[in-house]
Amino acid sequence: MWFRCRLALTLALVACNAVAAQVVPNNELQVGAGDHLVRAHCLVCHSAQLIVQSSLTRTQWLDTIRYMQRKHNLWPLGDQETVILDYLEANYGARYQSSGRRKNLPYYR
Numbered sequence: 001m002w003f004r005c006r007l008a009l010t011l012a013l014v015a016c017n018a019v020a021a022q023v024v025p026n027n028e029l030q031v032g033a034g035d036h037l038v039r040a041h042c043l044v045c046h047s048a049q050l051i052v053q054s055s056l057t058r059t060q061w062l063d064t065i066r067y068m069q070r071k072h073n074l075w076p077l078g079d080q081e082t083v084i085l086d087y088l089e090a091n092y093g094a095r096y097q098s099s100g101r102r103k104n105l106p107y108y109r
């Protein structure tokens with residue numbers, strides 16, 4: 001009886017660990033095709049949090065990359081840009097039918 005109990009407990013713990021291993025913390029990038037390029041190019045300047053908290057369309061991700069290049073000296077990404085966009089779209093694509101950020105509030109006089 002005790003042996004069976006211990007066996008059941010051990011199996012339950014193993015199963016729990018297997019499930020826990022798949023959970024990615026909020027501030028880390030999802031594992032997926034192209035994630036190594038995003039790690040290499042994007043996490044040099046800031047944490048993954050800025051990416052993880054976003055949900056953008058492919059066009060908006062491209063705009064964000066251009067913005068990084070214009071304002072923050074992100075280097076040209078060459079052929080790797082497509083792979084990076086594929087990754088961003090697949091893992092942090094637009095979840096809602098919105099333009100990502102809300103529009104600025106009207107100027108208050």
Ligand code: HEC
Pocket residue numbers: 038041042043044045046050051054064065068071072073074075084
């Ligand atoms: C050379 C430095 C640098 C690199 C490399 C860089 N970024 Fe950034 N990024 C910044 C800075 C600085 C900010 C915060 C200031 C801002 O939002 O203007 C930022 C902000 C962001 C934001 C938040 C923008 C917002 O509107 O809130 C996102 C999303 C982002 N980066 C994505 C990326 C991605 C994706 C890559 C890789 C393709 C990347 N960054 C590479 C400098 C960089």
